[in-house]
Amino acid sequence: MSYTEFSRRKFLQYTAFGAIASALPGLSRSEERLINKDPDHNLKADVELELHARTAEVPILPGAKTHVFQYTGKLLKGPTQTIKTLPGYLGPILNFERGQKIRIFFYNHINEPVITHWHGMHVPQKMDGHPMYEIYNGERYVYEFEIDNPASTYWYHSHTHDMTATQVYQGLAGMITVRDAEEQKLALPADDYEIPLIIQDRQFTAGNQFQYLHGMHRRMIGFLGDTILVNGQAGSVIPVKTRAYRLRLLNGSNSRIYKLGWSDGTPLTVIGTDGGLLEKPGTMPYVMLAPAERLELWMDFTGRDIGSDLTLQSLDYKGGGPQMGGMGGMRGRGRGGMMGGGLAQGKAFPVITFNIAEKTGDSPALPDKLVTIKRLSAKDLTHPDKTVPIAIGMRHMTFQLNGRTFSMYDHLDIERIPVDSIQKIRIFHDNDMGSGGMRGGRGMGMMGMMHSMPHPIHLHGQQFQIVSRKQNSSSSAYDTVKEGFIHSGWKDTVLVMPGEEIEIIKPFQHFTGLFLYHCHNLEHEDMGMMRNFEIY
Ligand code: C2O
Ligand code: CU
Ligand code: CU
Numbered sequence: 001m002s003y004t005e006f007s008r009r010k011f012l013q014y015t016a017f018g019a020i021a022s023a024l025p026g027l028s029r030s031e032e033r034l035i036n037k038d039p040d041h042n043l044k045a046d047v048e049l050e051l052h053a054r055t056a057e058v059p060i061l062p063g064a065k066t067h068v069f070q071y072t073g074k075l076l077k078g079p080t081q082t083i084k085t086l087p088g089y090l091g092p093i094l095n096f097e098r099g100q101k102i103r104i105f106f107y108n109h110i111n112e113p114v115i116t117h118w119h120g121m122h123v124p125q126k127m128d129g130h131p132m133y134e135i136y137n138g139e140r141y142v143y144e145f146e147i148d149n150p151a152s153t154y155w156y157h158s159h160t161h162d163m164t165a166t167q168v169y170q171g172l173a174g175m176i177t178v179r180d181a182e183e184q185k186l187a188l189p190a191d192d193y194e195i196p197l198i199i200q201d202r203q204f205t206a207g208n209q210f211q212y213l214h215g216m217h218r219r220m221i222g223f224l225g226d227t228i229l230v231n232g233q234a235g236s237v238i239p240v241k242t243r244a245y246r247l248r249l250l251n252g253s254n255s256r257i258y259k260l261g262w263s264d265g266t267p268l269t270v271i272g273t274d275g276g277l278l279e280k281p282g283t284m285p286y287v288m289l290a291p292a293e294r295l296e297l298w299m300d301f302t303g304r305d306i307g308s309d310l311t312l313q314s315l316d317y318k319g320g321g322p323q324m325g326g327m328g329g330m331r332g333r334g335r336g337g338m339m340g341g342g343l344a345q346g347k348a349f350p351v352i353t354f355n356i357a358e359k360t361g362d363s364p365a366l367p368d369k370l371v372t373i374k375r376l377s378a379k380d381l382t383h384p385d386k387t388v389p390i391a392i393g394m395r396h397m398t399f400q401l402n403g404r405t406f407s408m409y410d411h412l413d414i415e416r417i418p419v420d421s422i423q424k425i426r427i428f429h430d431n432d433m434g435s436g437g438m439r440g441g442r443g444m445g446m447m448g449m450m451h452s453m454p455h456p457i458h459l460h461g462q463q464f465q466i467v468s469r470k471q472n473s474s475s476s477a478y479d480t481v482k483e484g485f486i487h488s489g490w491k492d493t494v495l496v497m498p499g500e501e502i503e504i505i506k507p508f509q510h511f512t513g514l515f516l517y518h519c520h521n522l523e524h525e526d527m528g529m530m531r532n533f534e535i536y
Contacts, residue, residue, distance in 0.1 A: 035133050036126055039142050045103035047078030047096065051116065053158070053172060054109040058089045061234060064208040068171040069110060071156075076105075088232025090198060090252075091156065091174025096147045098180035104143040108135050114167065115141065117159035118176065119292060120274055120492045122148050122462045125513025131161035132408055132514075149463075150276035150371070150490065151183035153196075153248040153294040161408070165254050165522035169202075169212060169223060171232075173252050182371050183277060188298075189246040189364060195238065197312075199289070199351060200252045201225035201343070213523075216397065220450055221322055222255025222523040226343040228314075230352045237309070237353045243363035244300040246271070251289045254522040257320060257345060257454060257495065259484055260295075261286035263311035269366065272296030275463030275490030277370040286315055288484035290456035290495035292520040295486075302363050304356045311353045318477035319497055320345030322449035373489065376465045376505040382421035387503075389414060390517065391430035392455055392496065394447070398527050399455070399519065403430075405528030409514065416534045419512050425464070427457050427494065428501040452498040455524065460515040461535075463490035464506035473499035493520055508535050 052072045057065040071091030073083040078100070084093040096102065108114045113136050117129030123145040126133070135141050158164060158172040175196050188194070203211040203225035213223050227234055251258060261268065267283045274294050281298060289295055304310065323344045343349060378384055393400045402412060417423060431451060466487050471478050478497060485495070496502055518530030 033133065035135055035139070036142050037140055039103060039105075040144055043101065043103070043144055045077065045144065046100040047082055048076040048103045048105075049078070049083060049094075050074040050076060050105045050107065051091070052107045052109060053114050053116070056089070056171075058232075060088060060229070060232065061204060061208045066204075066208050066210060068210070069167060070171045071116075071174050086196075086231055088229075089171040090232045091172070093175045093177065093196060094156070095177045095179070098147050098149065098151065098178055100147045102143070102145055102147060106135075106141045106143060108137055108139055108141075111137050112160070112163060112167070114158050114160050114172065116143075116156055116172075117460075118143075118145075118154065118156050119458075120149065120152070120154035120294075120463070121145070121176070122510070124511045125515065128460055128515065129159045130514060130516060131159055134160050147178055149178050151178050151180040152272055152274065152276045152490070153177055153250060153296060154274075155250050155252065155292075155294070157252070159516075162526055165223065165526045166212060168252070168522055169254055170210060173198075175248070175250055177248065186277075186367050186370060187364060188271075188367075189244050193243065194246045194248065196231060197247055197249045197352060198231050198252050199249065199258060200229050200232075201256045202227050202229055217446060219523045219527060220397070220399075221345075221453070222521045223253075224256055224343060224345055228349060228351055237355050239357035240301050240354045241358045241360040242302050242304055242306075242356060243360050244298060244302070244366065247297040247299055249289060249295040249297065251291050251293050253291050255291060255345075255524075257291070257456070258289045258314040258351065259286050259317045259346075259481065260289055260351065261313055261315050263313050263350075266310075269298040269300075270295065270486060271298050271370060273486050273489035274492045276373070278486075278489045279371065279373050280369050281366055282486070282488070284483065284486075286484045287486065288317075288481055288495055290454070290493065290520070291522065292456060292458055292493045293495070298366055299354075300363060300366070301354070301356055306356055306359055308356050309353050310356070312351045314347075314349055314351055316348045317346045317480040319452075319454065319475070319481060321453035322446070376422065376507075377467070378424075380422050380505065381424055382418070383423070386424070388417065388423050388425045390425060390427040390457060392428065392457075392519075393430045394451060399450075399524050399529040401517070401519075401529055401531045404531060406518070406530040409532065411514070411532040411534045415531060416536055417508050419535050420509050422505060422507045424467075425459075425504050425506055426501065427496050427504070429496075429499065453521075454495055454497045455529070456493050456495045456520040457517070458493040458520040459506060459517040459533075460492075461511070461533075462507045462509060463492050464504040465489075466491060466494060466502060466504050468503040470501045471497070471499055472501060475499065508533075512536055
């Protein structure tokens with residue numbers, strides 16, 4: 001389906017909805033949308049900025065420019081470092097401080113509805129970018145909220161109904177950093193020594209245009225491109241000095257899951273996860289980074305030879321779901337040949353190369369303690385005997401959560417959660433095939449293999465902690481990923497592998513209303529693998 005067809009289908013859908021809505025007494029489409037058009041003049045903002053979603057032509061590959069969607073920013077008030085523009089198609093990096101009151105005037109100049117979500121941030125429903133608030137070309141949405149998240153790496157992206165995958169794919173995403181006093185005391189590498197790494201995969205046509213996937217089966221697997229872009233650029237090499245760096249990683253891909261490791265086998269030093277720094281640095285052979293997850297690494301290049309290279313790679317792994325390459329999938333028209341087949345989920349490839357360019361002796365030492373984290377446990381639960389389910393299932397060629405697909409305002413009784421409570425949530429596969437799914441491959445039908453897909457499950461609102469992780473099937477595929485999960489630290493997205501059952505504890509404080517939870521494989525999300533929690 002082309003983008004135009006996509007938009008047209010969308011338009012027809014709206015027309016149909018409009019007709020139904022006007023037929024219902026007292027309900028019109030404009031009332032239904034309740035968009036926040038105007039600022040609250042009583043609220044004094046520390047930071048004010050404009051964010052525009054527009055179409056643009058940007059150079060990515062040599063030759064023709066690429067047509068993209070792009071966020072651009074303009075600072076109206078606040079510290080000058082608030083907005084940092086990146087070359088390429090990604091939105092600017094927004095640098096905030098905990099406690100700041102933020103006002104963002106968001107303008108949509110694209111011929112599709114758009115709404116923007118601040119992924120990982122704890123904000124009121126109206127400020128969270130729920131698809132019910134989408135705005136049309138020429139409209140404005142005013143976001144006002146206070147930054148109340150710990151220092152970490154977050155991000156923003158479009159969250160439009162049915163169109164999150166295509167809009168993020170075309171460029172509507174950017175990084176957010178939050179700083180706070182506890183983190184500043186650590187004096188971690190900053191400025192030139194703090195490097196954002198936004199990782200995405202794309203597929204290009206011979207004319208350098210983004211090519212999206214086609215067909216139902218492709219959508220069920222999710223988009224997998226054969227060109228890895230970091231910060232919107234392909235094949236770039238980052239020059240570094242012989243000292244320590246802070247690397248902020250964001251997996252901004254639609255569906256690709258990375259298994260990150262250094263090319264020379266140096267273990268990774270992890271200092272932070274989605275929602276904050278860890279209590280202390282941890283050493284891991286590799287880390288799994290699923291769509292929407294963030295990771296902060298400490299990397300010390302001290303002692304390396306000038307002129308030498310070190311590459312962050314994605315390593316081979318299994319259990320990533322059906323491999324389309326050999327299944328007679330569609331042939332990409334671009335340089336990639338078989339789409340996905342060229343770079344299937346779980347295949348190895350380089351992500352980004354660092355070149356040791358300059359000698360220096362000013363490297364800071366890795367702190368052995370980072371921040372204090374209040375560990376959540378059973379005794380913190382508001383209802384110790386109650387568990388909120390998130391059941392991953394499949395029916396009628398689509399993925400479901402708790403037996404349902406997304407519907408704008410819909411929520412079940414089990415999806416109603418009292419405000420200011422702390423809940424245990426169990427995320428699991430609600431079918432037998434899921435537990436045996438890691439076997440994958442031969443002998444299973446397409447549907448069987450779809451049951452063996454990993455799903456990065458994301459919950460809006462406050463960050464959560466992982467309390468247990470259980471693999472219900474013994475499988476050698478799981479052995480290829482199991483050392484790459486971080487269990488300590490604050491998370492808003494957790495990768496649920498086939499056969500896995502994960503328990504988390506999550507606070508639901510301060511704000512009532514509808515807050516989404518969904519699979520962050522963006523194709524799955526747009527297929528309806530998303531639901532609302534109603535916080536009441
Ligand atoms: Cu990254 Cu519902 O969002
Ligand atoms: Cu989110
Ligand atoms: Cu999924």
